[in-house]
Amino acid sequence: MAPILILSCMGHDHNEYIKQQVQVKNPYLDTMEEDILYHFNLSTKTHNLPEMFGDTKFVCVGGSGNRMKSFAQFMHKELNLPGNPEDIRDICEGTDRYCMYKVGPVLSISHGMGVPSISIMLHELIKLLHHAQCHDVVLFRLGTSGGVGLAPGTVVITDKAVDYSFRPQFEQVVLGKVITRSTELDEGVVSELLQCSHELQNLPTVIGNTMCTHDFYEGQGRLDGALCSFSQEEKLDYLKKAHEAGVRNIEMESTVFAAMCRVCGLRAAVVCVTLLNRFDGDQITSPHEVLVEYQQRPQVLVSHFIKKRLGITA
C-alpha cells in the first residue's frame, strides 16, 4: 500500500517539499562502517533501514509510549490500512528507552519527558531518516501541556518555542561551551494545521508561543512540588509576564525539538493540548476519561493534516 500513498502524496499541491532530503550535520557519519542507534536498538549493519523506513513521510513524536501506540493504532484505522491495528509491533522492542510504531508513511515514536530525553531520540531519529534516504518528511510533536490563560482542553499550535525568559532560543552545551540555536518553526505547517482545526468539530485551537522548561515544578512556578521557595503572588506575576510575552502553554521539549529540526532542514510543528489553566491551579484534577479525550485532540488534528496531504477524504 505504501507506493500508492506516496504517489498520492507526491501528486498534491506541495511541490516545494518534494525531494527535500533529511540532512545530518556531521561530516563523520558517512565514514562510519556501522552506525548503532543504541537507544532504538537498531543498526545500519543489522537492519535494512531504507527498506524499513524509506517511505516515511510523517513522523509524530510524544512523551508517553502508550499514547504513541494508541496514535499508531488510530492512524492505522484513519488510513484504512490492511491488517489488525492491535497487531502493531514496537520496532524498538529490544529496549524500553523509546517505543516506535510504523503505519504506512507514518512513524509514531515516544520520547520520554524533558529536553535531554527527546534530544537523544531526535539525534537517532534524524540519523535513521538519513540512513533510510527519506525525503519530504514533516515532524510533529503531539504533547500535553499546562495552559496559560486558556480553558483546559485547548489545543496550542506553537508559533515560537521560547525558554524560561521567553526568548525564542535553545542553549546547547558543546564541549563545555554554550551555543545558542534558533527555535523558529515552519510557518507554512502552522497555517495548514490551523486551517485543519477549522474543519473539525470540538477542537478549540489557538496559535501561541510555547514555553519550554527543564522541570515541572519550580521551573513552571508550581506551588505543589517537594521544593517551593516563592509565593502565590510571585507565581502569578511570572505567569502574567509569560502571557504578555505571548506564551499560551508550558511544556518540556519544544525548544530542542524546534532547534534540531531547524538545523537539519526538517519541517516541524508542535501541537499540544492544555490539561489545566495554570492561572487557576497547579494540580491536574480532571477525571481520567476527560484527560484521555483531551490527549486525543492533537492526534485528531494531525491525523486530519496527514489525510489531507495524502489526499484521503473522510
Next chain:
Amino acid sequence: MAPILILSCMGHDHNEYIKQQVQVKNPYLDTMEEDILYHFNLSTKTHNLPEMFGDTKFVCVGGSGNRMKSFAQFMHKELNLPGNPEDIRDICEGTDRYCMYKVGPVLSISHGMGVPSISIMLHELIKLLHHAQCHDVVLFRLGTSGGVGLAPGTVVITDKAVDYSFRPQFEQVVLGKVITRSTELDEGVVSELLQCSHELQNLPTVIGNTMCTHDFYEGQGRLDGALCSFSQEEKLDYLKKAHEAGVRNIEMESTVFAAMCRVCGLRAAVVCVTLLNRFDGDQITSPHEVLVEYQQRPQVLVSHFIKKRLGITA
C-alpha cells in the same frame, strides 16, 4: 515480614540515621486537602501512603523500567522474601511515565533519561516519602554511564556530581531566575559502598567525579550524533580536561539527584557502571549479554550494602 526487617535495621550501628524524617521544603504542601502525585498515578486521597510505603528504608532509582523491575525481582530473592518474584506488580501501572516496585523495605523506581525526567520523579518521590512518614531513608541512583579512562564494566561511586564545566553545582531555574545548588553527596555512604565493593568478587570499583550533561551526543563530545561541529582532537582535549578534574564517568542525572536529595536531607549515592571508555570511542559496541552483566554490577553492590544494613548475611 517488614517489622522484623525494620527492627533489624534499627538494631545496627548506624544510630545517627535513626528517626531522620524525610523533609519537604514547601510550606504549602501540608495545607493541601489532596496531593495528586500525577506522574505516579497516586494520591493522598485515593491511596493510604503511610500503609503502602511507611516501612521504606532504601529507594533505588534507575533510568530503565525493565532494569528497575529486574532489580526488584533480584532484591526479592536476596532478601529471602515470601512469594514469587515474578508476581511483583508495578505500583504505577495506571501510567507509563515511571515504573515502581516495592520489595520489603526497598522501593525500586525508574526515572527515564535526563535531568528533567528524574527531577519530576524526585519531586513526587520526596512528597510520597513525606506523606508516608518515612524516616532513615537512603537513596541510590543505579545507572549506566560512559567511562573516562576506565575499562568498560568498572563501577564508579560518585564523589562529586559535576556540570559540563566540572563544577559541583546544579543550576535550577525558579520563576525565570537561575539559582545554584550544591551537589555534594553523603561521604559516609560512599565509604560504606567502597567497603562493600571490596567484599565482592569481579566488581572493579572506583570513587570519582561524575559529569552530568543534558544530552548524550554534543554535550558529551560524541562524534556520532546527527549534529557534530568539532574534531576528534577537540573531543579528546575536552575528555582529558574532564579527567584532570577528577571526572571518571559521564551520565545525565547525577547533579539534580544530588542537589535535591541534599536540600531535603536525604542521604544519597550515585553508583554507575561504565559501558565503554570514551577515550576509545563513542558507540556502545559490546555484545548484549556483556552489557546485561555490566548493568547488574551496581545492583549487586547496592544489594550487598542493603543486606549488610539489614543484618542479612549471605
